[in-house]
Amino acid sequence: MLIKRKRGWELPESAATPEAIYLKRRTLIKGLAAGPILLGAPAWLAGAAEAAEADPSAGLYPFPKNDKFTAGPGRKLTPEKIATTYNNFYEFGSHKQISQRAQALKTRPWTVTIDGMVEKPFQIDIDSLIKKMPHEERIYRHRCVEAWSMVVPWSGFPLKALVDLAKPLGSAKYVVMKTFQDPKVAPGQRQTWYPWPYTEGLTMFEARNDLAFLVTGLYGKPVPDQNGAPLRLHTPWKYGFKHGKSLVRFTFTDKRPKTFWEALQSSEYGFWANVNPKVSHPRWSQATEKDIGTGERVPTQIWNGYGEWVADMYANLKGEKLFM
Ligand SMILES: Nc1nc2c(c(=O)[nH]1)N[C@H]1C(S)=C(S)[C@@H](COP(=O)(O)O)O[C@H]1N2
Ligand SMILES: [Mo]
Secondary structure (H helix, E strand, C coil): CCCCCCCHHHCCHHHCCHHHHHHHHHHHHHCCCCCHHHCCCCHHHHHHHHHHHCCCCHHHCCCCECCCCCCCCCCCCCCHHHHCCCCCCHHHCCCCCCCCHHHHCCCCCCEEEEEECECCCEEEEHHHHHHHCCCEEEEEEEECCCCEEEEEEEEEEEHHHHHHHHCECCCCCEEEEEECCCCCCCHHHHCCCCCCCCEEEEEHHHHCCCCCEEEEEECCEECCHHHCCCCEEECCCECHHHCCCCEEEEEEECCCCCCHHHHHCCCCCCCCCECCCCCCECCECCCEEEECCCCCEEECCHHHHCHHHHHHHHCCCCCCCCCC
């Protein structure tokens, strides 16, 4: 939880990280006509061209902003550089500095499987999915269970649109979302004590809520690998660990899944994980959070401030640990 490094945004431009340079090369190459110019080009240039070609969705961004969603009182957008270099993605390491390592992820081709209790299981490639889904940009606050937060413009589409595409049976009660599994790419997955692949889930009610959002982009561009390319969840009223990254499978079921953190430590992390400042984590208070953009500590809000959209869903749920 402690941020014990020199903060990236305080560095002069000349000290930009190799990752930033990598991203710049991608942009540079996108602006060049492909082909002859690459003959005899240095290896990094050719590699960057491949990376650029490998993301056919890049030209679709930015998407129109949905003005319903704002940073909120007293909050500011987190600088892009911070949100893209301070990450939780245990597949690439159990610390926050995984952004460069995560570039090993190959996000094309990328196939998403829809199965379980649906009319007819199917697979769809990510670019066909992106083209079918109604995209927009939403500013959402992101509250990690570790008591830090950020405010980010996410691009994507309502999870509800994918649920409709999937045509679940009336008997389905949950949608289970799984991250890719490939220990050759993700060194963390060689640590066999973790219950890979990363698994998360929502009730069908939650999945159809207007706020549940599948993210394909960040800051008006395709979502960077370290933030869960090419497809990750965002349910802003829940702790960040609910937001599975780099998703490959959506399974509809009538059984509540054992989620990744719950399987590891059920006394500390549960299925619901709704944000509540009054319910402490067993090892720390959830009353406040550190905004990683401003460095300020701000009070945490019930449902992370999204109660008007989501609180109803839980009104009749008795005997459930809704806030862990
Ligand atoms: N596959 C996978 N998804 C994951 C995680 C992870 O380790 N692996 N970490 C979660 C946690 S704890 C948080 S806070 C967010 C962090 O997302 P960000 O790096 O885009 O801020 O991703 C979530 N999704
Ligand atoms: Mo988190």
